[in-house]
Amino acid sequence: MTDKIKVAYAILTSCTGCKISFLDMHEKILGVLDKIDLVYSQMVMDYREVPDDVDLIFIEGSVSTDEDLEQALELRKKAKYVVSTGACACFGGIPGMRNFYSVDEILEETYPVGDGESTFKGPNELMPKVRSLPSVIKTDFNLPGCPPIPENFIAVIENYPNFDQIELPTKTLCAECSLKKVKLLSPIREFTSLKINNPYELDEEDDDLCFLERGVLCMGVATRSGCGGRCVSVNVPCRGCFGPPPQEGSEDQGAGVISAISSILPTGRLLTKEDMLGLVYRFSLSVITDLQKYSAVDEKEMEVK
Ligand code: SF4
Ligand code: SF4
Ligand code: SF4
Secondary structure (H helix, E strand, O other): OOOOEEEEEEEOEOOOHHHHHHHOOHHHHHHHHHHEEEEEEOOOOOHHHOOOOEEEEEEEOEEEEHHHHHHHHHHHHHEEEEEEEOHHHHHOOHHHHHHHOOHHHHHHHHOOOOOOOOOOOOOOOEEEEEEOHHHOOOOOEEEOOOOOOHHHHHHHHHHOOOHHHOOOOOOEHHHHOOOEOOHHHOOOOOOOOOOOOOHHHOOHHHOOEOHHHHOOOOHHHHOEOOOOOOOHHHOOOOOOOOOOOOOOOOOOHHHHHHHHHOOOOOHHHOOOHHHHHHHHOOOOHHHHHHOOOOOOOOHHHHOOO
16 A cells, blocks of 8 residues: 555647656655656556546646547546646647647648648547647646746645645746846836847847847736746746736736737737747637637536536
């Protein structure tokens, strides 16, 4: 007999990077292994081999194919608690960017066959829209980030099963960003910059200034804090992987960014479909499309939620 937590780690449509972050606990993983039995890892086993009595399952990746959906519903039945792991699971993430297009457009672009339709027939049918995990099953805790920070994996294990005791920050990233705000702290009548810049165009002497003040689009204004500013602290603008802040009404991360920056940057230069897709909705487009009713999810299956 063991009183260790039976943990499984499953993967839907993902790059498996979240799992690498799990391993990035380094020596702290020894303390974690004292508390858990890792009973299943999808790296080496099929998901149908997940035991029926798992305590806690981390599910990484978005729900993008019919098999992903089947797997998510099946795993929900097998685990007492489900943790939505990483930006792809929590918000659709990078795979969710395809929600701007139809499946036919995606296949024709990826597997072009001249003038005709793509003849690609993959092992899994792509769902019409990529879904976030919490939109198809009940999840007990959501770990944002691309990937989540290792400390948050540890917090989930240490607080099991009282996940409400884990206090993830809820403000925007700007609240924990150490870069200086100068113009943004005073009422201004002009754009902080007349040009949208790439980070490599910046003067090094301004390294300690907020990116927006330097004319670089930074998603921190509409992104949940909690990563410790791991990009901005190494002079890379935030791309929003912690998703929108959890407050009601803040779900549309892209709209939040456009709204925040429209009076300080000449955003007209940015508003092409591809710019919107690659920047302001890079991680959370599925959250918006999740809100629309999705016919491929059977209503009975949704009752699992
Ligand atoms: S959240 Fe990032 S690291 Fe995790 S599976 Fe998605 S793309 Fe990979
Ligand atoms: S916009 Fe970006 S650089 Fe500026 S304070 Fe917010 S997170 Fe920091
Ligand atoms: S700074 Fe932004 S993109 Fe970078 S890890 Fe934090 S939330 Fe993610």
